[in-house]
Amino acid sequence: MSILRDGTHFRACNLCEAICGLKITVHGGRVTDLRGDPDDPLSRGAICPKGPALIDLHADPDRLRAPQIRTKSGWHTHQWDDALDFAVNGLREVIATHSPDAIAFYVGNPTVHNSGTLLGWSSLLKAIGTSQRYSATSVDQLPHHVAAQAILGHHFLLPIPDIDRTDFFFVLGANPIASNGSLMTAPGVRDRIRALQSRGGRLVVVDPRRTETAAIADEHYFITPGTDALLLLAMLHVIFTEHLVDLGRLADCTDGLQTLAHLVADFSPHNVSARCGIRADQIIALARSFAGANRAVAYGRMGLSTQAFGGLCQWLIIVLNSVTGNLDEPGGAMFTEPAFDLVRMSRSRQPVRRSRVRGLLEFDGEFPVATLADEILTPGPGQIRALITIAGNPVLSTPNGTRLDEALASLDFMLSIDPYRNETTRHAHVILPPAVGLETEHYDAVFHHFAVRNTARVNEPIAILDEDQRYDYQIFAALSQRLGASASPTPMQRIDAALAAGPRATSLAELRAHPHGVDYGPLRSVLPERLCTEGKRINLVPPTITSDLARLAAQSAPKDTLLLIGRRQLRSNNSWMHNTPRLMRGADRCTIIMNPGDAADRSLTDGELVEIATENGQITVPLEVSSEMMPGVVCLPHGFGHNRDGIQLDVASEKPGASYNDLTGGLAIDTLTGNAALNGIPVHVTRASGQASMRDASSDDREHHLAR
Ligand SMILES: Nc1nc2c(c(=O)[nH]1)N[C@H]1C(S)=C(S)[C@@H](COP(=O)(O)OP(=O)(O)OC[C@H]3O[C@@H](n4cnc5c(=O)[nH]c(N)nc54)[C@H](O)[C@@H]3O)O[C@H]1N2
Ligand SMILES: Nc1nc2c(c(=O)[nH]1)N[C@H]1C(S)=C(S)[C@@H](COP(=O)(O)OP(=O)(O)OC[C@H]3O[C@@H](n4cnc5c(=O)[nH]c(N)nc54)[C@H](O)[C@@H]3O)O[C@H]1N2
Numbered sequence: 001m002s003i004l005r006d007g008t009h010f011r012a013c014n015l016c017e018a019i020c021g022l023k024i025t026v027h028g029g030r031v032t033d034l035r036g037d038p039d040d041p042l043s044r045g046a047i048c049p050k051g052p053a054l055i056d057l058h059a060d061p062d063r064l065r066a067p068q069i070r071t072k073s074g075w076h077t078h079q080w081d082d083a084l085d086f087a088v089n090g091l092r093e094v095i096a097t098h099s100p101d102a103i104a105f106y107v108g109n110p111t112v113h114n115s116g117t118l119l120g121w122s123s124l125l126k127a128i129g130t131s132q133r134y135s136a137t138s139v140d141q142l143p144h145h146v147a148a149q150a151i152l153g154h155h156f157l158l159p160i161p162d163i164d165r166t167d168f169f170f171v172l173g174a175n176p177i178a179s180n181g182s183l184m185t186a187p188g189v190r191d192r193i194r195a196l197q198s199r200g201g202r203l204v205v206v207d208p209r210r211t212e213t214a215a216i217a218d219e220h221y222f223i224t225p226g227t228d229a230l231l232l233l234a235m236l237h238v239i240f241t242e243h244l245v246d247l248g249r250l251a252d253c254t255d256g257l258q259t260l261a262h263l264v265a266d267f268s269p270h271n272v273s274a275r276c277g278i279r280a281d282q283i284i285a286l287a288r289s290f291a292g293a294n295r296a297v298a299y300g301r302m303g304l305s306t307q308a309f310g311g312l313c314q315w316l317i318i319v320l321n322s323v324t325g326n327l328d329e330p331g332g333a334m335f336t337e338p339a340f341d342l343v344r345m346s347r348s349r350q351p352v353r354r355s356r357v358r359g360l361l362e363f364d365g366e367f368p369v370a371t372l373a374d375e376i377l378t379p380g381p382g383q384i385r386a387l388i389t390i391a392g393n394p395v396l397s398t399p400n401g402t403r404l405d406e407a408l409a410s411l412d413f414m415l416s417i418d419p420y421r422n423e424t425t426r427h428a429h430v431i432l433p434p435a436v437g438l439e440t441e442h443y444d445a446v447f448h449h450f451a452v453r454n455t456a457r458v459n460e461p462i463a464i465l466d467e468d469q470r471y472d473y474q475i476f477a478a479l480s481q482r483l484g485a486s487a488s489p490t491p492m493q494r495i496d497a498a499l500a501a502g503p504r505a506t507s508l509a510e511l512r513a514h515p516h517g518v519d520y521g522p523l524r525s526v527l528p529e530r531l532c533t534e535g536k537r538i539n540l541v542p543p544t545i546t547s548d549l550a551r552l553a554a555q556s557a558p559k560d561t562l563l564l565i566g567r568r569q570l571r572s573n574n575s576w577m578h579n580t581p582r583l584m585r586g587a588d589r590c591t592i593i594m595n596p597g598d599a600a601d602r603s604l605t606d607g608e609l610v611e612i613a614t615e616n617g618q619i620t621v622p623l624e625v626s627s628e629m630m631p632g633v634v635c636l637p638h639g640f641g642h643n644r645d646g647i648q649l650d651v652a653s654e655k656p657g658a659s660y661n662d663l664t665g666g667l668a669i670d671t672l673t674g675n676a677a678l679n680g681i682p683v684h685v686t687r688a689s690g691q692a693s694m695r696d697a698s699s700d701d702r703e704h705h706l707a708r
């Protein structure tokens with residue numbers, strides 16, 4: 001195990017998008033104090049209960065610290081050289097028997113939280129020469145990229161809510177109080193919302209659940225899952241019919257207003273009200289107050305992206321901000337000017353390739369992960385025969401996990417670069433575990449890009465690695481070189497070069513001289529200069545997107561069924577932080593929540609075990625009955641299901657829960673973008689046969705109450 005260096009260290013937490021600065025004190029190799037760094041210009045001392053879990057992660061006895069090879073007799077620890085040779089031989093054999101394209105990559109979420117992983121893995125991709133790429137993007141934010149590329153010309157040019165200066169924060173399908181913010185790096189978000197309210201501003205939340213964020217909102221509206229595009233269209237309908245449109249400063253470079261007026265004409269509040277479950281007069285009032293606010297911003301996240309109309313939703317969010325004069329204005333939806341500028345460094349490409357089995361369109365070189373199992377299980381030329389997973393757990397995180405589980409078991413070869421043997425990596429023939437968390441050197445290339453303030457900081461490792469530990473990028477480099485590639489610059493060398501060429505013309509050395517981070521100030525208006533479209537114009541009605549309106553109009557309400565949505569929990573992080581004891585204390589958190597009326601209709605009571613069933617599978621979890629749910633909607637967290645054989649996660653296995661994605665199907669996607677539709681799926685909930693309640697703790701132990 002690596003040894004923590006004694007002293008006081010400053011580095012940012014890399015567990016979630018909030019990137020809180022931390023002050024960490026180490027004595028005798030142990031962390032004696034860990035708190036928010038008050039001098040970090042972005043986080044200003046904010047921290048959440050997950051931050052201290054970095055200590056658990058460092059000490060976790062289940063975390064792999066040496067390569068593991070699986071044989072018939074089980075898992076065996078190996079020297080790095082042997083394991084790297086074994087991995088490369090396995091890959092070579094697949095290339096020789098099939099082709100490089102028979103090897104696919106799945107790249108998971110923590111990749112964007114570790115710059116060594118983020119900037120290292122493509123060397124291995126190139127060395128292999130495959131074009132088969134999948135990632136967590138298509139179970140997450142893909143619709144944001146599709147909309148930004150179509151309207152603004154670049155998939156990384158994402159508008160960020162200027163939460164610190166707005167008067168009206170309109171939040172749809174996001175729960176920043178639990179998630180700590182997403183595509184809105186806003187550490188200490190609760191304080192930022194409090195500041196908004198104390199300067200007279202309002203927080204309005206649209207969500208099928210009265211979430212932790214809705215609970216502190218000035219107004220909250222329940223909405224039927226999957227109908228937000230209708231609500232947004234109806235708000236635009238009001239804005240057009242009542243002549244409230246005001247493009248502001250960007251009027252001269254914005255196209256498509258007339259077409260837009262025409263497109264929203266059919267979607268009156270009256271027409272959509274029943275489908276959305278929101279009264280027409282409320283929709284009208286919402287539109288008027290949003291358009292009338294001095295500075296307003298609409299923001300939609302997972303609940304809008306991972307549903308059947310994710311692409312339309314993210315398009316309409318940008319449009320609503322634009323037609324009310326809130327795009328690129330203080331207090332509206334703004335753009336960052338990050339020191340490491342992803343927009344300058346890459347180009348958006350028009351997708352051309354389609355996936356082999358289902359003909360789904362690629363985006364930025366990746367295919368939708370909802371079809372990965374199809375590509376593995378369907379025989380024929382081009383079939384995937386080997387998989388490399390990097391920082392991902394798709395068995396729990398992607399649709400139809402049960403089928404993917406089976407698909408992974410059928411592969412000729414699988415390599416995982418991951419610190420844990422979990423539900424996915426247990427299928428690998430070899431696991432190469434990297435150093436993680438406090439051990440890494442890290443620059444937040446992604447989250448400074450999506451932050452509510454322009455800042456930069458570099459994070460030094462605070463541990464001295466064991467002789468036989470490796471970083472992700474060293475693993476990729478060692479594999480690539482064995483495959484014949486020449487050495488490439490290290491991630492930190494690449495970051496240094498990009499910082500020099502970026503808008504701040506800075507360097508790692510300069511950032512290292514500022515251990516709390518460098519403050520470049522609040523977001524500034526940057527359009528039209530920063531647009532990447534032809535002629536630097538904004539097209540509000542890209543045909544690739546508006547053509548999807550017909551599908552929306554044709555959609556009818558599902559009958560006689562409950563709709564399932566997800567929830568994030570403050571002391572959890574997707575599938576992989578359930579092995580940290582301090583986050584797992586208390587009652588079982590993998591519960592389904594149901595409205596009292598729905599429970600009464602089914603004669604179900606709080607605390608009993610229920611079975612949730614879809615056409616794809618069924619799981620059993622305890623029931624919580626609460627009026628925080630909209631009638632007709634039930635809610636379950638994802639990332640549980642730690643009861644599969646062969647995993648090495650002792651703490652997680654004690655409260656395994658069940659996996660949401662054993663219920664979702666690969667066919668449920670937003671066909672416009674290829675993103676998985678994880679929310680709003682029809683389910684049946686019944687009493688679990690012959691089982692007594694296993695829930696032990698009282699309901700006030702529930703995390704979402706604690707989080708308030
Ligand atoms: N504590 C914690 N923090 C995290 C994570 C975690 O697992 N735990 N994960 C991180 C990751 S990877 C991400 S992407 C972010 C996500 O960050 P958020 O998007 O803020 O997180 P969610 O809690 O998924 O919020 C989605 C909300 O959408 C609602 N919803 C579901 N369906 C619909 C719908 O059809 N319409 C509307 N209007 N709302 C709907 C849900 O009730 C939920 O409140 O969080 C990050 N932060
Ligand atoms: N039903 C449902 N499904 C969802 C979601 C939902 O809301 N509902 N949310 C989706 C979202 S937003 C996301 S982002 C995905 C996440 O999906 P994934 O990224 O596939 O899954 P994670 O649970 O984040 O698993 C992360 C893996 O990375 C490993 N890891 C951690 N740190 C490092 C590191 O530094 N290096 C390496 N090499 N490995 C590391 C962990 O051990 C773990 O195996 O899940 C998606 N799935």
Ligand code: SF4
Nearest residue numbers: 013016019020048051
């Ligand atoms: S909010 Fe919590 S998990 Fe996220 S960066 Fe801050 S301390 Fe870490």
Ligand SMILES: [Mo]
Nearest residue numbers: 109136140141
């Ligand atoms: Mo995510």
